Amino acid sequence: MSKLWGGRFRKQAADLLRQFNDSLPFDQRLAEEDIDGSIAWAKGLARAGILLKSEAAQLVDGLEQVRREWSDGSFEIEAGDEDIHTANERRLTELVGPVGGKLHTGRSRNDQVGTDFRLWTLRACDVLDQQLRDLLTALIDHAETHCDIPLPGYTHLQHAQPVIWGHWLLSHFWPLVRDQQRMRHARAQADELVLGSAALAGTAFPIDRQALAADLGFSRISENSLDAVSNRDFAADFLYASAMIGLHLSRLSEQLILFSSSEFGFVRVDDAYSTGSSLMPQKKNPDTLELTRGKSGRLLGNLVGLLTTLKGLPSTYDKDLQEDKEPLFDAYDNLCIILPVMTAVIESLTLRPEKMAAQLEPGLLATDLADYLVKKGLPFREAHHVIGQVVQTAEARQIPITDLTVDDLKAIHALFEEDVRQAFSVEGSLNARQVIGGTAPVAVREQIKRARQVVGDG
Amino acid sequence: MSKLWGGRFRKQAADLLRQFNDSLPFDQRLAEEDIDGSIAWAKGLARAGILLKSEAAQLVDGLEQVRREWSDGSFEIEAGDEDIHTANERRLTELVGPVGGKLHTGRSRNDQVGTDFRLWTLRACDVLDQQLRDLLTALIDHAETHCDIPLPGYTHLQHAQPVIWGHWLLSHFWPLVRDQQRMRHARAQADELVLGSAALAGTAFPIDRQALAADLGFSRISENSLDAVSNRDFAADFLYASAMIGLHLSRLSEQLILFSSSEFGFVRVDDAYSTGSSLMPQKKNPDTLELTRGKSGRLLGNLVGLLTTLKGLPSTYDKDLQEDKEPLFDAYDNLCIILPVMTAVIESLTLRPEKMAAQLEPGLLATDLADYLVKKGLPFREAHHVIGQVVQTAEARQIPITDLTVDDLKAIHALFEEDVRQAFSVEGSLNARQVIGGTAPVAVREQIKRARQVVGDG
């Protein structure tokens, strides 16, 4: 076995064990939130008369110094620092002396983990909210700029009816609006103060938890200490919202990948978001979109992982819960790349209307032809049947249905008249769909207005 | 191969294919919603002047007749009925004649599927909301009745600190309150009219979609027809809420299973919810709780199944979406058993306070002893260390820490005084935790009040 593979085997059990139990490698991301929580707690202890004001001030000063050390990179991790909480308290005590030992009065690590992780989630939700908003805005802007370009609409990936680009692109806007709501729901779940729950039974000191909540920016407080130390619902909600974003972006990506194939050719992904091949000099691959699509798996995996970890847990706090943070960090980090990159992809996307137009074949208008007959009084089911014959007739002659003459049509059904020509146009088809949510340009412009209002931009 | 196994092999490909594509075996559950949607559409067509009022009336009468046939079991499925929509329209046309062929004017099957499924989901959410409410009430009632019975609180399944039954049981109340919110979020997602989207581009007839929404009880309408026919977010939200309910009930079940073991013996599950063994005459197994715990897997599986199906779907409506309904039906059917059964289990649960009391060993009061020293001015970290010595001293003498004399304690630290006796009581420990959310009886009674308010019962 080579040196690169051998390392693991020289490790002592004790080292492995420390590596197993220690969470500092990942929970140091909570450094700032841990300090915020401790400052609030010190103030809370003073407010309750457990600490002298001067003691609390010493602690706060010390904690602010610790924060500066994390911020400027000078914080030094020591061997015994098993998690961010012990690391911060160890350093604090070095800085302020024995009074540091008073900070943990009436508080537990469970208090700290819950508080820090919730603060982190609130901040993460705020960042993602803004990034979603940027993407939503990019979608509206692109939809508006290229609003009226017609292209085939698809169901079953088969040509169905004509639609316009603005309509098509906004069909990916609304799912992300719903995801923004999901992420806000997750935020609202995280937005609850658990500090004061102590290990499980509630702190034995007369802490004003409402004041703590106000200090830390939580809008409500937990009602049951046993639930509080065990509750990771907000983490599940965050991962669910993340998985849904991943899902929706996988669908947008899939379609843009199709549209950028040679066969479709409807769009060009900007060179900046494509890559070449190590072997094939002519290739330009939409890697960015593929990777986005692929990451939907990971985001779902993170959700499944946490829910499975939580399944059947027996008591309030079990160490299993230490597995809660990494999936959120992973989901957040990935979304923090996917979302701005997708925004940039949309902003730089080039359309090729001539390729879209080339696919606007007359078959797309068959429904309009049926509607024409319906408006003349034929029951729809009969009209549908008649158009089936029209389609067969054209296929038998190997011509598009638009090349059938009015006489040809009359021969199939007497209700066809000269005005049928108008039903045969893409413009006519589009303009007929003026219902709210329809693809008529006038309806899509209304949709854009509502979309801007939703984003808070209207 | 036996006859029981051979059946499949005599099937023709055509039969298999019909079986594959047909959704009637499961979507006939939407019979009622499909009729509701069609009645609204018939009225909408009349309102728009596409149908005569008399035609619409004929259709409505016919549809009400079809509803009666489903309701009394006289509806006969025929060979060509591939889904509930074709079955209902086929029967309608038999009843009302050619005017039946006008019902589908300007509408698509995508419209129908989306509308029916959303109506079903709204109703399912309402049923589950009520069932959750019943369970929540049972939890409060039981918590209140047996509120002050002390038992050990656990972290890591190790004795931690004393808590009371009311507090413990309510720790399973709040998670279900959050699940009720999740289910309501899912309902709000379903609560959107999609009818009028037609196949994908919007209907070409001047339908008043706001009026349709009002008729069907939807509180808003979809903004983009391409999104509307493709959007199964509400189904995902429903399955996510279901999975979370499953998760929370798995944790409650796990704990009650532990508590009903011989070793714990804290509770007795009523005979009605236990079963015997085919082999061992003395057994009484908490099957109901085990099955509830086990079903958390299935509920998560349903979620994963749907999200994976949705991943990377290319166009608006793809037939893959036919896989959307069965997981919801399965989740709903299971919850409709799990929730009332769990309610009945809680209502009939017997407590064995003497078994709980037997486990209230003095080690549970160690934190209180530390708090005692803190209140005398010792920094917590030092107090924690001192109590560590107290615990070791007692262990060395093989006595509980409560058997140490005050002199023993003084020998360990000078701050111990006669009043330390009070810190050594379960009652003292409980009553100290009066903070909001704490386990002090007075705090738990406040918690019960808030719980009743949350359920709308306060």
Place this chain on the structure above:
Amino acid sequence: MSKLWGGRFRKQAADLLRQFNDSLPFDQRLAEEDIDGSIAWAKGLARAGILLKSEAAQLVDGLEQVRREWSDGSFEIEAGDEDIHTANERRLTELVGPVGGKLHTGRSRNDQVGTDFRLWTLRACDVLDQQLRDLLTALIDHAETHCDIPLPGYTHLQHAQPVIWGHWLLSHFWPLVRDQQRMRHARAQADELVLGSAALAGTAFPIDRQALAADLGFSRISENSLDAVSNRDFAADFLYASAMIGLHLSRLSEQLILFSSSEFGFVRVDDAYSTGSSLMPQKKNPDTLELTRGKSGRLLGNLVGLLTTLKGLPSTYDKDLQEDKEPLFDAYDNLCIILPVMTAVIESLTLRPEKMAAQLEPGLLATDLADYLVKKGLPFREAHHVIGQVVQTAEARQIPITDLTVDDLKAIHALFEEDVRQAFSVEGSLNARQVIGGTAPVAVREQIKRARQVVGDG
């Protein structure tokens, strides 16, 4: 609430509970296996001297009668039949009298569940093995018949290099061969006798378990009774193999859906496996393929469900394990449709070589041009760079690279000579790849031979 929705609410708790605990609605599928297991057990008891031979004969006769009743549909389920085991024993005792009460000697329901479910799984694996074999054969046959038709090969869904149809289609053959291995691995896991484990500790009667295994066709026996009653690994393995089949078929389906779009147009799915639109008369949708792709979600969901149910289970047999059967039944039933339907789709698939040819644009040959230079001695990295310039030159002139003259090429690099023309042909490109596994027709014909050997058809 309507009558259709109201039903649930009139149910008594007792009914709900029975519905919850009873497994007969789904485990009656094990009727035959349960009888097989009981017959073997009766013989085993006689062999061990626990039953008289005449008693065993009575039991066997009675059990064969029960089997006939299931087979001809005359078996009548009664109210107390909670599962297939109690139903069969109840009916047996009706038929044979008190001796029926001796069958369960030294045996437990855990024994029966494990035995029946394993027998069922063995049979299910055998059926699926045959269905996989049929699909594998269809793939080889189609690949051979249309072997040499060239089409673009894709990476990143972008044109990469020419390949031939036989090669392309067989790229979906080998994954299914691996799945067949997975399913056989699952079968081998199921192929272990657990009967004789009793409830958990082993039967107290001197049963010859090796003889039991021989009677029932198991090739080995379980080594630990506690593991035996708890082990559902074979079920997980079955679901994993199913999920992998679903995954691979989702990829084949995805590609055939793309290939049957207007834009690609490479294949035509037979009308028998396509469906029309309720609204759009011109549509022909590849529903069968979409549904197959969609079902990959469900198959994965079944796996996740079972694994989550199994996670953290505390004791040997817990009632949670009752959740083991439905996911397998569901996976099996779906595969029993998907596999033969996919076989029929492949057998009836029509190719459109002219559409494939139309996409064989010169860019696909860029790698061959680089290889040309490499063969002249240029390091590959330089050749890759030179071809990049060739591609740019052609793009700047808006002509395909094949329209560049030899002089044009020489101007870019001196190594280009007249013989470069040969490098520019699809045939040349294909024939160059004669390595094992390559796309050269001669290599693909070798591949077909090996494929037939693998299927046992060579």
Place this chain on the structure above:
Amino acid sequence: MSKLWGGRFRKQAADLLRQFNDSLPFDQRLAEEDIDGSIAWAKGLARAGILLKSEAAQLVDGLEQVRREWSDGSFEIEAGDEDIHTANERRLTELVGPVGGKLHTGRSRNDQVGTDFRLWTLRACDVLDQQLRDLLTALIDHAETHCDIPLPGYTHLQHAQPVIWGHWLLSHFWPLVRDQQRMRHARAQADELVLGSAALAGTAFPIDRQALAADLGFSRISENSLDAVSNRDFAADFLYASAMIGLHLSRLSEQLILFSSSEFGFVRVDDAYSTGSSLMPQKKNPDTLELTRGKSGRLLGNLVGLLTTLKGLPSTYDKDLQEDKEPLFDAYDNLCIILPVMTAVIESLTLRPEKMAAQLEPGLLATDLADYLVKKGLPFREAHHVIGQVVQTAEARQIPITDLTVDDLKAIHALFEEDVRQAFSVEGSLNARQVIGGTAPVAVREQIKRARQVVGDG
């Protein structure tokens, strides 16, 4: 927003994009395998006459130098190194000059990724195989040392029948044996040479792929180049085997956590594998076991993530596949801690036979009492019923069934005689179960022998 949170926002899109596409941060783990693959390729090119032997030698020397730099930590990553392949080739070319540009002849990055990742997986499987073997050995050793200690056996977490420790512990041995088989199946899937597939169509140079396989230690070669570049089945198999290990260890952990609670108290987890509480001085928590149980979620999440990523992928190689490596690395790293730590936990586990004995209450012998009657000729179903009466009689008198006199028993059924006393002993119950796989000490010693044979230690 604080500095710690602000970082992301100052990043340029280009930086984000590079971070998105680059895989070097994680795929540098493949450094060694990449070099192995390149050395084999260089030799293969020389063998085929594409390179001079001297050129190949230069490349090999250079690659060995690159390997040394990785090994001693002196390899310097540069800005353009997007993955391990480009990094190694860049450095090689610096070291050996232009001949470095010849290495990539006829090869693609897809070739390299597939080759490197398969080599890594083979090695990872070998490490895990050894670690599993260590754990299996620890289980056998502990089972043998403490073989005959009786404890209650459980089903439904209720007392069922007595078993012995050796039997109980080995019930966790056999599942891990099956996992070892799964991991070996995954290894066998990885054990296939894909090199020579080039981008997708096979290399255009006359490479002897069998020789390549021999050089790299693969035992067979891929049969279809399109499949070869797309096939990640081995990765899925690896993750499935990992998830099953996680599952089985979650069950072992769950039971040991229960057994180490105050209420059970059957085992003591060594202090080295327990941790204290920051708040409660008396606590000793089995963190190691809880974390192991919790990680089963993550291991399942990794599997779901990869399978979802693979679902519906359209072409041979898509960039989505870059998501394949991190879940395996994560699973491997976690197993490399969990397995040795669990081994150490088992090796250091202390039993408390007196606590086990205290739970061996007479109810555990009820089945034996029924068997007693069966041996006297009573049909089992009647015996089961009689014992039910015995249990009720004892319960009514509030005495254990062992305190009933023979006359009491005779009053219930005439078949009871003086010898019934023997049926009432734990030893009698244990010794009766001598069937293969049973809990009789003599049978368990046989089981231990077979277990040692399975591990290759017998």
